[in-house]
Amino acid sequence: MIRTGDEYRDSIRQGREIWMDGERVDDVTVHPAFKPIVDLRARIYDMAHEEATQDVMSYVDPETGDRNCIANKLPFTRQDWQDKRQAVDRVLDEARGVITRVGDETIGEMWSLYDGQDVLNEVNPDFSENIRRHIRRAVTDDPFHISANTDPKGDRSKRPQDQDPDMLLHVVRETDNGIVVRGAKYETAAPYANQAFTKPTIANWGDSALSDYAVGFVMDMNSPGLRYICRTGFAGRRPAVDYPLANRVDEVEALVIFDDVEVPWENILFYRHTAAATFIRSTLHRYSxxxxxxxxxxxxxxxxxxxxxxxxxxxxxxxxxxxxxxxxxxxxxxxxxxxxxxxxxxxxxxxxxxxxxxxxxxxxxxxxxxxxxxxxxxxxxxxxxxxxxxxxxxxxxxxxxxxxxxxxxxxxxxxxxxxxxxxxxxxxxxxxxxxxxxxxxxxxxxxxxxxxxxxxxxxxxxxxxxxLDLVKKAAELSDNVLGSGAAR
The missing domain is CATH 1.20.140.10 (Butyryl-CoA Dehydrogenase, subunit A, domain 3)
Incomplete structure (x- = not known):
């Protein structure tokens, strides 16, 4: 069910290794660079409980009677999209600025995989079930869900295999419980999120059908082996009266280090299959x-x-x-x-x-x-x-x-x-x-x-x-004209 703001704060106080300006951050909920945006994300949770905003931010599941988040609801109707649009506007009203990474824009990337279950089934039917389960969990458990996409990349004229392999996130071995991954990702809001849909960046995988770089999974942000190295935050650097937006709605990015992090099999959405990686890249923003x-x-x-x-x-x-x-x-x-x-x-x-x-x-x-x-x-x-x-x-x-x-x-x-x-x-x-x-x-x-x-x-x-058809008729071209290739 919908969480409260305090429950969200408790969920990110798990001893993560977070660094900013060369110093270890003990608690993002009180650190001056993080507190404003954490408070705002907590406020979004609380809005789903308050009478004035509850029906804008949430809905009642007709089957369970539970109240769930509008943003995470699978879209089946135009009204679903109107409701989502209204909820985003209400959040931005509350923020008095523009905030981008609060969850509603990244859950849509998971829906793209939901559309690609046939592709996942070619690899392993368990992966298709994993995506359905995680989408259900996003609806019922209401985690702060973000996206992990961009790697450091290194020399982009070379294949990842032809340089330091860690420049792109990759699988280093399998275990009985899952896979172990190594590399790094840039992620907005990672230090204060609950989970991330971690997926491959745009990369040259070559012509192979399988690749250790073609992997996608849901990452619990409290997992051992994760390290967060953040850019300098804008909040707290200068007085809020002079820089109101920087102190109110700054969303902190981090280079998230995956230092041999184990990912359970049930959290893996696709693995080694380059066709699945290509599919998610081509449909990533279909909803988001x-x-x-x-x-x-x-x-x-x-x-x-x-x-x-x-x-x-x-x-x-x-x-x-x-x-x-x-x-x-x-x-x-x-x-x-x-x-x-x-x-x-x-x-x-x-x-x-x-x-x-x-x-x-x-x-x-x-x-x-x-x-x-x-x-x-x-x-x-x-x-x-x-x-x-x-x-x-x-x-x-x-x-x-x-x-x-x-x-x-x-x-x-x-x-x-x-x-x-x-x-x-x-x-x-x-x-x-x-x-x-x-x-x-x-x-x-x-x-x-x-x-x-x-x-x-x-x-x-x-x-x-x-x-093409319009000009073919207007120019009176023959039926033999086909062109050099399909535009799509």
Whole structure:
């Protein structure tokens, strides 16, 4: 059943070996770099118990009578997707920012394997049962589920076998209980998650049908042999009053070291079979792309709000050039929203009997959201003006001497005093211009895959037959014209 926030906190206090800034982290629930995001994840659990948000965040299973998490529910209807979308929006409202790795976006990767049970059965029918069991467990036990994907990779011009083999996670031996793996993965939220769907990265496995690098499993994050080496967190480095987003919604990435970690057979979803590894790579974002792209709508809303408040308080809202920039931001936002709405309206049956968002529309929406993001951030910067990079910190505003001068020059009128103006500029700086803002922009290349992979997904899922047939008829081509190969 749905856990409480305190139960979640207890589940990650298991003596993990976590490192940040060269120091061992004893308890992520109280460490200043982790506490804000852990508290927010705990808050999501508690929202499922509170009367005001319970029905948005959870549902009652008609067979068991238990209350389960909306995010983990298998999608069979359009209403299921509408419910998931509403739940994500409510979480982002609570966060007052954008958070990406909270579970709803990674459970969809497991659903892709659910669709691929025929592929798994070619290897071992036990693997197919394993995926069904883990999906049931995700629904009933409500773990904080994340994804382990990217390896250090090493020299990418070489096969993993032709260099240090640990550059990609691989199986080193079998035991009676399971397999032993060695290597490393970059994972967002790993130090404070419960489990991770660990899978192979994009790699050159060669032409062999079997490979020790083609392995996928569910990893208990409390397992012996795991070590977490984290990047420096943004939370706690600077005052929250000056950097509100960095201190509220920073999600910490870690290089997770697998130092001969044993994975039980019941947690293995595929093993050595390169066809299964290729399948999961090609369908990985079939479902999970939806909540990722949905978060881009919220990012657009934050940019529009920050920019519009800035031009309003300086009296520039009626300027045609300003309105043009605001309209461009609005078109960006509505373009993402339209793709998501249409992807649900035109949802498709999946091979496993689920309902998946229309794949062509979803992937095209992802391309629109990600390729336009840098330019949209710059439009928002232009509208906010240069003061987001030169405004002093809150301590200077509070100090009697400099504070008097800052109050004079940052107060605009009776509606906009210096404190509100400083708060708005500080928020815009953290959204668009800070170390945290730069990290969030680059993070898209890690969290949602690089642009070429986005375009490849569109290429594989767009129906090229329609345009081909249209031109064949319009140009009066003969039936002998077949082309050099199938577009899909």
């Amino acid at each position: 792309a939806f909540p990722y792209v949905q978060r881009s709508v919220r990012m657009a809303d934050l940019m529009i709000g920050a920019a519009l408040w800035n031009v309003r308080q300086t009296g520039l809202e009626r300027n045609p050039a300003v309105q043009e920039k605001l309209a461009q931001l609005a078109c960006y936002r509505e373009g993402i929203n339209a793709h998501l709405t249409a992807a649900i309206a035109n949802a498709e049956d999946s091979p496993g009997g689920l309902l998946m968002p229309n794949q062509s529309l979803l992937y095209a929406g992802r391309v629109w959201a990600q390729t336009q993001l840098p330019q949209m951030m710059h439009h928002a910067r232009e509208l906010c003006g240069g003061q987001i990079c030169i405004t002093p910190d809150a301590a200077s505003f509070a100090e009697p001497g400099p504070g008097e001068w800052l109050d004079k020059y940052y107060s605009i009128n009776d509606d906009w005093n210096s404190d509100d103006r400083r708060s708005l500029l500080a928020f815009a700086r953290d959204l668009l211009n800070s170390d945290y803002a730069g990290h969030r922009l680059t993070f898209q290349l890690f969290a949602q895959a690089p642009p070429f992979a986005h375009y490849q997904a569109v290429y594989r899922n767009f129906d090229f037959d329609g345009p």
